Amino acid sequence: MKLLIDDAHIDLIKEIYEYYPVDGVTTNPSILAKCGEEPFKVLKEIRQLIGDEAQLHVQAVADTAEGMVEDARRITRELGADTYVKIPAIKEGFKAMKILAEEGIRVTATAVYTPMQGFLAGKCGAAYVAPYINRIDNMGYNGIGVAKQIHDILKNNHMETEVIAASFKNTQQVLELCVYGVGAATVAPDVIQGFVKNREIMAAVDDFVKDFEELTGKGKTMSAL
Numbered sequence: 001m002k003l004l005i006d007d008a009h010i011d012l013i014k015e016i017y018e019y020y021p022v023d024g025v026t027t028n029p030s031i032l033a034k035c036g037e038e039p040f041k042v043l044k045e046i047r048q049l050i051g052d053e054a055q056l057h058v059q060a061v062a063d064t065a066e067g068m069v070e071d072a073r074r075i076t077r078e079l080g081a082d083t084y085v086k087i088p089a090i091k092e093g094f095k096a097m098k099i100l101a102e103e104g105i106r107v108t109a110t111a112v113y114t115p116m117q118g119f120l121a122g123k124c125g126a127a128y129v130a131p132y133i134n135r136i137d138n139m140g141y142n143g144i145g146v147a148k149q150i151h152d153i154l155k156n157n158h159m160e161t162e163v164i165a166a167s168f169k170n171t172q173q174v175l176e177l178c179v180y181g182v183g184a185a186t187v188a189p190d191v192i193q194g195f196v197k198n199r200e201i202m203a204a205v206d207d208f209v210k211d212f213e214e215l216t217g218k219g220k221t222m223s224a225l
């Protein structure tokens with residue numbers, strides 16, 4: 001399962017990139033709004049930081065298929081042909097997805113709350129489908145269940161489209177999809193930082209250091225012997 005950062009703040013992205021094994025960055029218009037800067041300025045900075053090989057997902061904002069296609073062309077022109085363009089899985093979006101698939105622009109179907117949206121996006125040739133786990137849970141439905149069902153629909157219908165699950169609140173939600181083998185998960189920096197936040201783990205590591213220092217002296221490490 002690929003792991004992406006769902007944020008656009010360059011400092012947060014830098015920190016996660018330095019410490020964790022991540023595969024790229026996803027954004028949406030609300031995430032960009034939180035940065036309060038010109039969108040392409042922020043996105044170009046992110047692209048430069050993560051490099052051309054890493055995945056970058058950027059959303060089209062127009063509300064017609066034609067407008068979404070224009071947005072997608074601009075996004076890939078500015079940020080590289082490999083940039084994934086997020087297109088809402090709605091009527092106008094499906095039309096745009098079909099056109100973009102023909103043009104070879106990679107699409108991530110977004111705002112996905114139901115398995116049928118995932119199925120249709122797959123048939124339109126989207127590279128990824130992004131179910132919103134936590135938002136679905138908040139509606140009283142089962143976000144993990146929807147993501148698993150979309151994964152199964154895509155596999156059982158021999159589509160190349162993968163799930164990129166989004167909208168996570170906690171480690172357990174990510175873990176369940178990791179075990180299931182979905183294609184990718186995009187997770188906010190604070191949730192990623194929480195993956196291994198655990199007093200017992202830290203206590204075990206501290207004990208090792210303490211025992212070693214008792215043997216060799218305060219502040220001593222293997223390289224300092």
Ligand code: G3P
Nearest residue numbers: 006027028135166167168
């Ligand atoms: O990018 C879409 C998704 O990640 C939104 O997450 O936390 O706003 O529900 P959230």
